[in-house]
Amino acid sequence: MEGIILKGIGGFYYVDTAEGLIECKARGRFRKTVGKPIIGDRVMLEIQPEDGTGYLTDIHPRKNSLVRPAVANLDLLAVVASAAPPVTDPFLIDKVTAIAVHKGIGALVVINKTDEDPGDDLFRIYEKSGIETLRVSALTGEGIERLKDRIRGRVAAFAGNSGVGKSSVLNRLDSGFGAEVGAISDRIGRGRHTTRHVELHPVEGGGYIADTPGFSSFETGQMDLVLAEDLQYAFPEFVPYLGQCRFTGCAHVKEKGCAVCAAVQAGEIAESRHESYVKLYEGVKDLKEWELLKGGTR
CATH class of the missing domain: 1.10.40.50 (Probable gtpase engc; domain 3)
Structure with a gap:
């Protein structure tokens, strides 16, 4: 049976298949080939008839992968940014889009909170750069349908600095996503909520979306960038x-x-x-x- 790894916890992998979600363990021999299975891996598995759990028997070649956060086979890496407080530092956007372009992953800049600030300067910068850019408002729903069309049928990861409304955007894309939405701390000017692990979530209409840890977890040195x-x-x-x-x-x-x-x-x-x-x-x-x-x- 074939499937895609949605989540990994404590040595167990949860694989989405035509038969539903299957809890699996990995064969040790993977460490001698592609290494440890990661989220997004396309895998083959064998089901144990006695309890319905499975074993991963093969991992298909990865078309791309990131090290931190560990995720494979992405079609799209979307950076959620904002020109409204907390304003996103352009370097943080550029860091992630550079990784995406180098890895052959589609790069997308999503400017949120347009109900507060349309982000005209950000939009001009990235439109001119050749990186696809969309403007949305998680509060009003502006631009959300266009974003849904962009990710439909794809595996898309979302990154963004705390407080820009990334979780709110994800909840707009799929009400079942269940991402916690954190309030902005007036004292420190950033969000209280931080996503600590990567997990793929199936979305209506086909495809998967992933929330990822904050920008600080994206490795820009020896592991996930370039010569x-x-x-x-x-x-x-x-x-x-x-x-x-x-x-x-x-x-x-x-x-x-x-x-x-x-x-x-x-x-x-x-x-x-x-x-x-x-x-x-x-x-x-x-x-x-x-x-x-x-x-x-x-």
Whole structure:
């Protein structure tokens, strides 16, 4: 029987199949191949007739995977942001979208709380970047149907800093999602609720949605990002300018004759996007390929 892992707790895996949700254990031999099963894995299993539980017998090849949070086979990684308090730092958006683009996962920026602030500046930045951007309001329902259409039939993970209304958006997408919605703390200016694990939830009309831990859990160093020379491709708006720099091997940070830096100065690339690139570049510039191979990301 075939299925998809929705949740893993204490060595047990809960697999969605044509026969319903099956509780399974994994065979130890997986540790010698793909490693430990993770959420989103497409698996084969055998059912035990005596109690209806199962054993995972095979894990299909993963088309992509993240290390932190551990999830596989995503079609879409949506970043929920807000221009209303607590305002999202663009670097946090850029960090996650860069991971998505590099991993071959569809990237989507969802600007929530448009009933308070339409987020015009954020919308312009990401529309220009080539990353799909939608505006929604979990309070009024604005844009929610369009977001539902975007995720229908797909495996989509949602990330977002605490307090931007990510859980409220997920509850709008599917009333059965059951995500706890936390109030904003007036004292610290951020949400009290933090999702601590990843779990896939089937949604009406087909597909799955996943709530993920906050931005701080997304690894941007050796595990879930890239070699420095590959980072440039994780920013789609850089691509038309690559190969046009004066010097081969340009880092696109502040070099003379850099076509990317010239595009930033000309307003073709948003300054905030380039600043995020530079910050990420500083974090990976000394990373060696053998370290990525050791971390299992290539």
